[in-house]
Amino acid sequence: MIKTLSDTVILSNGVKMPGIGFGTYKSTEGNDAEDSVREAIRLGMRHIDCASFYKNEEGVGRGLAAAMSENSLSRSDLFITSKVWTSDKAYDDVIRSCRESLTRLGLEYLDLLLIHWPADDHAYPDWKEINFDTWRAFTSLYKDGLVRAIGVSNYWPEHIEPLMDLEVPPMVDQIEYHPGYMQNGCTAFLDGYRKSYYAERAGVPYDPNDRIRTEYTKEECVSADCADRTGKICSGFCFDDVPAYCKEHGIVVEAWSPLGRAKVLQHPLLTSLAEKYGKSPSQICLRWEIQHDILPLPKSVHKDRIKENTEIFDFDLSAEDMALIDAMPIMGFSTHTPKDVPW
Ligand SMILES: NC(=O)c1ccc[n+]([C@@H]2O[C@H](COP(=O)([O-])OP(=O)(O)OC[C@H]3O[C@@H](n4cnc5c(N)ncnc54)[C@H](OP(=O)(O)O)[C@@H]3O)[C@@H](O)[C@H]2O)c1
Numbered sequence: 001m002i003k004t005l006s007d008t009v010i011l012s013n014g015v016k017m018p019g020i021g022f023g024t025y026k027s028t029e030g031n032d033a034e035d036s037v038r039e040a041i042r043l044g045m046r047h048i049d050c051a052s053f054y055k056n057e058e059g060v061g062r063g064l065a066a067a068m069s070e071n072s073l074s075r076s077d078l079f080i081t082s083k084v085w086t087s088d089k090a091y092d093d094v095i096r097s098c099r100e101s102l103t104r105l106g107l108e109y110l111d112l113l114l115i116h117w118p119a120d121d122h123a124y125p126d127w128k129e130i131n132f133d134t135w136r137a138f139t140s141l142y143k144d145g146l147v148r149a150i151g152v153s154n155y156w157p158e159h160i161e162p163l164m165d166l167e168v169p170p171m172v173d174q175i176e177y178h179p180g181y182m183q184n185g186c187t188a189f190l191d192g193y194r195k196s197y198y199a200e201r202a203g204v205p206y207d208p209n210d211r212i213r214t215e216y217t218k219e220e221c222v223s224a225d226c227a228d229r230t231g232k233i234c235s236g237f238c239f240d241d242v243p244a245y246c247k248e249h250g251i252v253v254e255a256w257s258p259l260g261r262a263k264v265l266q267h268p269l270l271t272s273l274a275e276k277y278g279k280s281p282s283q284i285c286l287r288w289e290i291q292h293d294i295l296p297l298p299k300s301v302h303k304d305r306i307k308e309n310t311e312i313f314d315f316d317l318s319a320e321d322m323a324l325i326d327a328m329p330i331m332g333f334s335t336h337t338p339k340d341v342p343w
Helices: 031-040 057-070 091-105 128-142 157-163 186-203 208-212 218-220 226-230 242-248 268-277 281-291 303-308 319-326
Strands: 008-010 017-018 047-048 077-082 112-115 150-154 172-176 252-256
Touching: 008 057, 031 047, 031 303, 057 091, 057 112, 057 186, 077 091, 077 218, 091 128, 112 128, 112 172, 128 150, 128 157, 157 303, 226 252, 242 252, 268 281, 281 303
Parallel strands: 047 077, 077 112, 112 150, 150 172, 172 252
Antiparallel strands: 008 017
16 A cells, blocks of 8 residues: 555556556646646646546646646656547557657657557447457557556456456556445446436436445345346346456556545545544545555646645544445446446
């Protein structure tokens, strides 16, 4: 577990990655991206998470250049990630996408390149071939020195498994992970959650029980009477414990939406723990992730919040409080999984 903002974790190829990163999704290309990155680095963050999809890499690049000059940092003091969007999964497109991100960011190399989402069999019959092709391009960029490490994002074990025997296996998996969504259950409850989420947004009635289907553990789902117990036709697909699988295979797990996009911060357990520890709910979330050895990537465009999100190394959540957070019902879930995204 990391102990300070500057502590690093070591990837399977020996590259050191700062154990907390700064998110940039939805920071606008104008001042937001530039100023927030600049502030995060001024406060000691060294790891910035970007993506071609965020359409703000030029702003991030300006922030990086300003921060390096203002804080007398060299390129090697920073750890910069970018991601290739799903429309660019083919070999040549991956190479082009990476080069375009480098140009926009004003960098000569990336520390980490991720493929944003896997090709999955719900949308691509030849999903394995597509993922192999993507990975061949990633491996080539890695060997050419344009990227120091390569990884995946939103991959479940079934997507990672075929890549594990290749010459260079993935070093990182960046997944949605926050209190209320630990990616270690069964998809049956996610279906219920998703339906109730959209019903609520549309202002139509929904079954509140759909929100609390935490009883469907993996073991229950694979048991023969699972469908009877849910009273619904089970999707038949269990997702393994994604973080456990990654840890077992030497893959570092990064948490996207580590604050559940602020949707979990009002939960009474998190507000009461915040009071107990004299911290904010956001700091409780980030501390919980760090104590689980999951690397959080909090995003904010507000200076006070960026600072708050760095101040998480002066307290420890007790084992009992960790377990209470682990047991929170599903909430803050983005509703996106690789089994059903339309991209
Ligand atoms: N690989 C993927 O598919 C994927 C998907 C999503 C995100 N990501 C990465 O992960 C990063 C983080 O995820 P995210 O941006 O979705 O969500 P997040 O970091 O969980 O939450 C960001 C939201 O929380 C607010 N916030 C931040 N700090 C706060 C605090 N201390 N108190 C109260 N509110 C606070 C932010 O508002 P303000 O900005 O207004 O302060 C923003 O609305 C992204 O920025 C991106 O780099 C990756």
